[in-house]
Amino acid sequence: MITCEGLVKIYKTDEVEVVALQGLNLTVERGEMMAIIGNSGSGKSTFMNILGGLDRPSAGTVRVGDWDLLKISDEQLVEYKRSTVGFVWQNNARNLLPYLTALENVEMPMMLGGKLDRAYAKQLLEWVGLKERMNNKLHQLSGGEQQRVAIAISLSNRPKLLLADEPTGSVDSATSDRIMDIFRTFNRELGVTIVIVTHDLELAGKVDRVVAIRDGLTSTEFIKRNPELDSAVYNTETVGRRTVKEEHEAYVVIDRAGRLQIPKEYLETLGIGNKASLEFDGEKIVIKAPKSLEGKV
Numbered sequence: 001m002i003t004c005e006g007l008v009k010i011y012k013t014d015e016v017e018v019v020a021l022q023g024l025n026l027t028v029e030r031g032e033m034m035a036i037i038g039n040s041g042s043g044k045s046t047f048m049n050i051l052g053g054l055d056r057p058s059a060g061t062v063r064v065g066d067w068d069l070l071k072i073s074d075e076q077l078v079e080y081k082r083s084t085v086g087f088v089w090q091n092n093a094r095n096l097l098p099y100l101t102a103l104e105n106v107e108m109p110m111m112l113g114g115k116l117d118r119a120y121a122k123q124l125l126e127w128v129g130l131k132e133r134m135n136n137k138l139h140q141l142s143g144g145e146q147q148r149v150a151i152a153i154s155l156s157n158r159p160k161l162l163l164a165d166e167p168t169g170s171v172d173s174a175t176s177d178r179i180m181d182i183f184r185t186f187n188r189e190l191g192v193t194i195v196i197v198t199h200d201l202e203l204a205g206k207v208d209r210v211v212a213i214r215d216g217l218t219s220t221e222f223i224k225r226n227p228e229l230d231s232a233v234y235n236t237e238t239v240g241r242r243t244v245k246e247e248h249e250a251y252v253v254i255d256r257a258g259r260l261q262i263p264k265e266y267l268e269t270l271g272i273g274n275k276a277s278l279e280f281d282g283e284k285i286v287i288k289a290p291k292s293l294e295g296k297v
């Protein structure tokens, strides 16, 4: 569904250039539900904005389905945003129309797209747990319920890719679990590919794969140990919330040129600067401080 190779994004402001993405590589399969984590400033939102067609890449390859987002024209970009991607942002509910019902709010983008499908609109509201409230006006719903209407709207035009940037940023843990379960329902029922940006490692335990971005590059991947196991089953009072570390296996990402990112704390502990000694014993590769430094750290 998504292929990125050597994706670069440079922001130019007056005299300063900021390299937000430094050659990011990432592939997301059709029907996958995955998360992106990373520190503030690591380039997560930049990446999501590029995938969503809100920002243009500077160089590299980025393909979503049949679309090449580096070469796409402005007219095609409008069509791409309308037909291929759906968005869930933290404050999505702000864009809803308060004097319309929940159902009318979900139907509105369908009407604008010329494809009203009431049965599907009702189905979406049922999936987000608002079956009984769909004929209530927006102002009669709580903030959390309004947010769920906004989540239903994100799929109203049947996008193939759903992008969620910190969708659970300002809610309590029970609500964020619920939102993740809604995403899982969408994913299972509609086969929609879902990419979620989050700071919350516990939430990341609810997805199949987590990719960590550091300094505008993918650094580590966590892949679910048992993808058949729906993590929702763990979400009970007795077992509690499981974390990405318990449920996923960690892998370091190696790019096509064979480069990998080694965590800074490992390098500091071993006193490795810009050179290391590399040994291959036929089974494993050992990275050590340069021979001249051995024993000095």
Ligand SMILES: Nc1ncnc2c1ncn2[C@@H]1O[C@H](COP(=O)(O)OP(=O)(O)OP(=O)(O)O)[C@@H](O)[C@H]1O
Binding pocket: 011, 012, 013, 018, 019, 020, 038, 039, 040, 041, 042, 043, 044, 045, 046, 047
């Ligand atoms: N429009 C812009 N103009 C200039 N620099 C920008 C712009 N947008 C982002 N940047 C810079 O690009 C880098 C990556 O920012 P980005 O917002 O993608 O990070 P992030 O990982 O989403 O951070 P956060 O978790 O804090 O939202 C940062 O150094 C940021 O200052």
